[in-house]
Amino acid sequence: MPTAPLERTYRTNAVVLRTYKSGEADRIVVLMTEEAGKVRAVAKGARKSKRTAALLDSLAHVDVQIYRGKGDLDTVTQVQAIDTFASIRRDLDRFTRAASFVEAVDHIGLDREPHPRLYRMLVGALRTVDGPNQTLVAAGFFLKVLALEGLEPVLDRCVSCGEAEPLVSFDPVNCGTRCSSCRSGIPLSDEGIRICRLILNGGLAAALELPESPVLADVNRLATTMFEHQTERRLKSLSTL
Numbered sequence: 001m002p003t004a005p006l007e008r009t010y011r012t013n014a015v016v017l018r019t020y021k022s023g024e025a026d027r028i029v030v031l032m033t034e035e036a037g038k039v040r041a042v043a044k045g046a047r048k049s050k051r052t053a054a055l056l057d058s059l060a061h062v063d064v065q066i067y068r069g070k071g072d073l074d075t076v077t078q079v080q081a082i083d084t085f086a087s088i089r090r091d092l093d094r095f096t097r098a099a100s101f102v103e104a105v106d107h108i109g110l111d112r113e114p115h116p117r118l119y120r121m122l123v124g125a126l127r128t129v130d131g132p133n134q135t136l137v138a139a140g141f142f143l144k145v146l147a148l149e150g151l152e153p154v155l156d157r158c159v160s161c162g163e164a165e166p167l168v169s170f171d172p173v174n175c176g177t178r179c180s181s182c183r184s185g186i187p188l189s190d191e192g193i194r195i196c197r198l199i200l201n202g203g204l205a206a207a208l209e210l211p212e213s214p215v216l217a218d219v220n221r222l223a224t225t226m227f228e229h230q231t232e233r234r235l236k237s238l239s240t241l
């Protein structure tokens with residue numbers, strides 16, 4: 001298990017999850033860092049410097065030097081761009097998709113809890129959205145993150161009675177497929193099930209090469225709904241602890 005850097009000043013790669021104004025000239029940035037988990041840091045003078053503001057815009061992938069504060073708030077002391085994601089910023093569809101990944105990571109990432117695999121999945125997903133083959137990127141990202149968090153869906157049997165086939169729908173509450181007798185939730189074709197399995201069994205690269213078809217849109221919607229249900233349920237269960 002990696003540990004958060006103990007030095008007062010550390011350098012890490014990070015994605016800017018969101019930013020908000022602070023005082024007259026500063027901006028607070030919420031970062032998903034590679035080494036230190038989710039970090040809140042002030043970028044002093046960021047609202048006076050166009051360069052810094054652009055570098056630390058939400059979705060930016062940057063190399064930052066950070067001074068660790070005594071409380072919750074660190075300070076960004078240096079910043080350099082790694083990816084600019086030009087295609088994402090030009091295209092509203094791509095931007096909306098990328099924003100949903102950033103929001104998801106903001107939702108499940110914990111303050112100062114290193115989670116380098118989640119960080120790397122986010123960067124991978126953003127690079128995919130920025131590139132040519134992005135039809136299944138939402139399904140790829142949400143299914144992989146669910147699996148990473150130990151919430152992998154059941155796709156080989158009915159989540160209610162255990163029947164292996166025919167599987168005809170997906171139950172987002174119980175996170176699994178259902179047979180024709182127990183059918184409830186979202187209708188799911190054999191092809192859709194096959195694609196979900198492919199993504200979860202190491203075939204994401206192959207899945208991203210699939211030609212566009214209505215079933216891909218169904219799988220994207222399904223994975224997004226699944227993610228929303230599972231994370232909401234988990235956040236609720238965490239809040240009752």
Ligand SMILES: [Zn+2]
Nearest residue numbers: 158161179182
């Ligand atoms: Zn059943």
